[in-house]
Amino acid sequence: MFENLKPPRMATVIEAAKITGLAKHYVRQLALQNKVSHVRAGKKILINVEKLIEFLNAGENGGATC
Structure with a gap:
């Protein structure tokens, strides 16, 4: 039943900022x-x-x- 379920990729604000090249404040x-x-x-x-x-x-x- 849950074999095909893929959890979303989650990142901290700092990690997400690094991934996207955005400022930490903006991501927050x-x-x-x-x-x-x-x-x-x-x-x-x-x-x-x-x-x-x-x-x-x-x-x-x-x-x-949104």
Whole structure:
């Protein structure tokens, strides 16, 4: 049943900033404004990397949407 289930790639704000080349502050603000999919693990914010990239690509194609 769960054999084909692939968990999302999650990264800390710092890791997501390095992957995308964005500033840490900007990535954190996107999460806090609920513009990208994320979860909190204690004090850390874990960003769904695929959703962050989709959000950024949507901006290139006429505007990023939530």
